[in-house]
Amino acid sequence: MSEADRIPADFGRLFEAEEEAGLAVLDTEGRIRLANPALWALCGGGAAPETGGAAVALFTEETRAAVAGAVAAAIAGPPAPPAVPARLADPTLPPDAAVEVQCRPLRGEPGALMRVVDVTARRRMQRQLEEGARLQTVGQLAGGVAHDFNNLLAAITGAAEAALARSGGETAEDLRGILDAAARGARLVKQLLAFASRQTLAPQVIALGDAVAAMEPLLMQLRGARQVLELDLPRPGPLVRFDLAQLDQVLVNLVVNAREAMAEGGTIRIAVATHALPSEEVAQGSVIAPGEWVVLSVSDEGRGIAPEILPHVFEPFFTTRRGQGGTGLGLSTVLGIMRQSAGHVSVAPGAGQGTVFRLWFPAAQGVVAATREVATAPKPAAEARHRVLLVDDEPAIRLLARRALEGAGHEVQVAEDAEAALDAIAGGFVPDVVVSDVTMPGDMDGIGLARALRDERPGLPVILVSGYSEGTVGEGLSGLGIRFLEKPFRMADLVAAVGEAVPAAE
Structure with missing residues (x-):
């Protein structure tokens, strides 16, 4: 009587029909009595699961001991041992190919049933998800560092610009070198923000x-x-x-x-x-x-x-x-x-x-946009002079921005946070335009301040600045008609933005 004849008919049909896992019935010596088509397919160009062959021979030398232990434990009787990781002895398999081997005792007769499952795809996906989580954490860190670094660069750039306006000769050359280095630093920060997926995009x-x-x-x-x-x-x-x-x-x-x-x-x-x-x-x-x-x-x-x-x-x-x-x-x-x-x-x-x-x-659908937009020259700053409420928690940036705006003829009231800005307005200062950092200490950020001021004075021009990109804070700006400047910016850009703000609102 053949081994197949000894297998109950219902079990035999299920055994042969199994496609997800390779199965083998083992005798008390760990030799293969019967193997299903799925196990033959899994073994590929390696050792074949032929009748009478040792089950451990299907696996690489490095993993045979673990498989042999599982087989011996299953033959010894219940309970079934845990699954063990292994690698099939097929030289054509990729380097990360892996299987899990589960053995359990046969019911009603001595021996064991060995189940082999290919877990290569599952492990690859697990590694990629773990890598994705790790990269996401690094991206969050990079985004935070970029924000703080942009604040430092804004202060460096502003101070160098102010000093350059008063200097000449070799000192002026040194200051231009500082500005060039700050510009390179700003490009580096943009790359960090790109990795953190926090850029301003125009899809x-x-x-x-x-x-x-x-x-x-x-x-x-x-x-x-x-x-x-x-x-x-x-x-x-x-x-x-x-x-x-x-x-x-x-x-x-x-x-x-x-x-x-x-x-x-x-x-x-x-x-x-x-x-x-x-x-x-x-x-x-x-x-x-x-x-x-x-x-x-x-x-x-x-x-x-x-x-x-x-x-x-x-x-x-x-x-x-x-x-x-x-x-x-x-x-x-x-x-x-x-x-x-x-x-x-x-x-x-x-x-x-x-x-x-x-x-x-x-894949997308729709009408193809123009291939490349032609850059337009920036508008010159308006000549009007305005009352500016300047809100920023960085003392160096407040000082440099105030100096630049007052140098352009504007009247400037400074505040270190949203609460101080509201106190200044309550004290009688009526701004024509508000310039505020987005991220500030306290219970209210720059967007909250803009909303509060707009509730009292609809249409009040607001310019928000941040070390983060506009894309990061874009949801808060949606529908408010607020101008955005990304740090580090040149003080000339801030002066121009303030000069344009009131005419644009009118």
Whole structure:
């Protein structure tokens, strides 16, 4: 009588029909009596689950001891031992492939039932979610640091501008150097805010093929002397909703990254395609939902990314090119921009060699906006003089802003928080325009102060300033018609904003 003949008919049908897990009936020596098709499929190019073979031979040497312990405990009788992690002895499996092995005693006869489940996808998703949570925490920290750093830069910039207006010669050159350094610091902060997904965005419907093609002249300059640039772009291409300026930034960062990965030369390939994702897919720190996506890929032919480095490539300030001037903010900026736009980033080895980065955009519908907006010159500051209520908890910024506004002929009343500002108004100061920081100590922030003042004087011009971007505080500004200045700003910009505020309101 064969082993199959000894198995009850109902159990045999369930045994054979099981698709999610590989099953094997084991004798008292841990040898395989019967294996279902799912276990054969799982073993792939490794040891086959043939009748009479040792069950532990299906697994790698490093994990056989754990499996042998589970098998022995199950054969010894109840209770069933806990599941153990293992790896199948199939050399074609990816490095992170893993299974869980559960063994339990057979009912009514000696032996054990071994159940093998592929947990590779589940563990990948768990790692990505953990990475996403970690990056989110780092992003929150970066956003907070950026806010405080912008306040410091605003004070440095304002003081240097004020001193420059009174100086000349070598001192003036030194002050211009301070202003240049502050400007570089401000750009660094913008990258941190991009990683924290706290930038001000202007999304619009664009045809992605046309938008990328318009960048070809710039990308050709960035590619390097030894690199070849290939574009595979449908024209006009699928529609996405995205900020054109941010598209420029993510593509520039990825092309520069690809160029640096191929110092000896190679091909950088940029392609756009639609992709119908049938099921969830893990990406860097997130899970891509099933549905219609537009994928922009940037691939290189470099040495690739080492597995131990891959989990860290999107962390801010992580770089393998510290000695060559790398800041470690390029890829973190890409990740932050894509997240803020409801997209994703994934990275994987190339088909032959190198690395491919994929940007996942939700497919959009609508009318394509103009490709690029033409920048207009700023309006000159109005000549009118106004009564300005200046509210900021940073003493240095209050001093410098007051000096700049009074130098422009405005009458200025300063306050360190919202409560002091309301006290000043109660004391008789009637402002033509209010300039207030968004984040202040006390029970009321700048937005709350603006609402309170607007309740008493509808249409009162208000200018809010913050070390955070407008996108971060945008919900509070919605519908209020409030002007926003992001720190650090030049004092000339503040003077111009105040000069324009009252005429704009009238």
